[in-house]
Amino acid sequence: MSLPLSDNFNKAFESKARLGIMSVLMVNDLVDFSTLKDLLQLTDGNLASHIRALEDLQYVTVNKQFVGRKPNTTYSVSELGKKAFNDHLNALENFLKSR
Amino acid sequence: MENKNYNPLDQLSDIRQLMERSSRFISLSGLSGVFAGIYAIIGAGAAYWYLRINISSRVRYDYIIENGGIKIDFLAFFILDAGSVLLLALLTGIYLTTKAAKKNKQSIWDKTAQKLLINMAIPLITGGVFCLAILTHHLYGLIAPAMLLFYGLALVNASKYTHGDVRQLGICEIVLGLLSSFFIGYGLLFWTIGFGVLHIIYGIVMYYKYEK
Numbered sequence: 194m195s196l197p198l199s200d201n202f203n204k205a206f207e208s209k210a211r212l213g214i215m216s217v218l219m220v221n222d223l224v225d226f227s228t229l230k231d232l233l234q235l236t237d238g239n240l241a242s243h244i245r246a247l248e249d250l251q252y253v254t255v256n257k258q259f260v261g262r263k264p265n266t267t268y269s270v271s272e273l274g275k276k277a278f279n280d281h282l283n284a285l286e287n288f289l290k291s292r
Numbered sequence: 293m294e295n296k297n298y299n300p301l302d303q304l305s306d307i308r309q310l311m312e313r314s315s316r317f318i319s320l321s322g323l324s325g326v327f328a329g330i331y332a333i334i335g336a337g338a339a340y341w342y343l344r345i346n347i348s349s350r351v352r353y354d355y356i357i358e359n360g361g362i363k364i365d366f367l368a369f370f371i372l373d374a375g376s377v378l379l380l381a382l383l384t385g386i387y388l389t390t391k392a393a394k395k396n397k398q399s400i401w402d403k404t405a406q407k408l409l410i411n412m413a414i415p416l417i418t419g420g421v422f423c424l425a426i427l428t429h430h431l432y433g434l435i436a437p438a439m440l441l442f443y444g445l446a447l448v449n450a451s452k453y454t455h456g457d458v459r460q461l462g463i464c465e466i467v468l469g470l471l472s473s474f475f476i477g478y479g480l481l482f483w484t485i486g487f488g489v490l491h492i493i494y495g496i497v498m499y500y501k502y503e504k
Contacts, residue, residue, distance in 0.1 A: 207298055209306065216310040221403075224314070228403060232314050282307075285300045 202288075203281045205250055210235055210243045215278050218253065218270040225267050244268065252277055317404040317454045319393035322503055324385035325495025331384075333488035335377035339480055342369055350477035351433075377487075392503070408453040415446035436479025440469030440486045455502065461494045 206212045213233045217224055230240055247253040252274030256267045270278070312318060345351060386400075393400045419442020426434050447462030465486050472482035 206303075209298060212298075212303060213306060213310050216307040217314040220311045220315040228314075231399070231402075232310060285304060288300050289304075 202284050203277055205247065205252065205277070206281050208243065210239065211247055214240075214243060214247060214268075215252065215270065215274065218268060219275065219278055223256065223267040223269050225265065229268070247274070250274075250277075313396075313398065313404075315404060315453070317398070317402075317408045318502075319389055319396050319398050319400070320454050320458075320498075321385070321388035321392045322495045322498030322501075324381075324388040325491045325498060327384040327388075327495075328381035329488045329491030329493075329495060331377045331380045332491065333484060335373050336480060336484040336488060338373050339370075342366075342373075343480075348481070351480060404453060408450055411453055412446045412450040415442050415449055418442060419446070433476035433479060434473065436483040437469050437473035440465050440472060440482060443486070444469055455498065457494075457498065457501070461490060464490055 206215065210233060214229060217229060217232055226240070229235075229244075230237065233240065235243070244253060244255075248255060250273075251271055254269050254271050256269065258265050258267070340346065343351060390400050399405070419438060422442065423435055423438050426432070426438060444462045444465030444467075447458050447465060449462075451457075451459035451462060468482055468486045468490070472479060472486075475482070
């Protein structure tokens, strides 16, 4: 089934993986790579490239810390990302209402 | 993975599912509530039998007190009885939850499970230590109300990290605990309702809502 999609839909969220990453980050303050990988069932490379795309859009902030001597990278959503995600939800809502 | 026609309804259900799965531990099995309730009722039955009282009668605390302190054999029975109820309920709960987690493809020891446990443990451990203080002050009539109150508060606190319905169970336990604190001597009856009957009702409701 093919649907005519509204222009208001954010192109960044056309991918299931990127929409998934944003969904998880919206309700969790800091999430590490392996937790995201488990939740979304993606490969390392696949997840990394989607995160990088969201990072380039400045929707996602990367936090690098050390736990002891081990590097620990966590991800969180930026204010811009929150706004983009909420706008996307509103666009989805409007689209479904107008059907 | 790229899909130009990612259906808005599918998008919404994916968003919702991921938000839930990443922030709440949803694999708590309703059946573990039912079993906990059954063990509690058996444990309370044993206590009634030991105290040789029937369900509606008031417990006279002079019965279990000797020379100003609690009778050692009663204390031993009480610890054995309550301890086995707790142990059996925990073991059954862990077993059933592990099974449900496998079905939901959720790990039993992930971030959501840890958050649930720590938020439940803070009021529970506080309540446990407070009950020990009550014991040392020989205010035995307040033990059941305190157990119900702190357990209720623990559930309300934990409800943010699992099924929201846990909050209603918590509020019921708190109301029961408050009532019980005005009817000293009927603690065992209130305890049986709170830990036995309520768990069974709630467990059945949860089972039909989420697992059937």
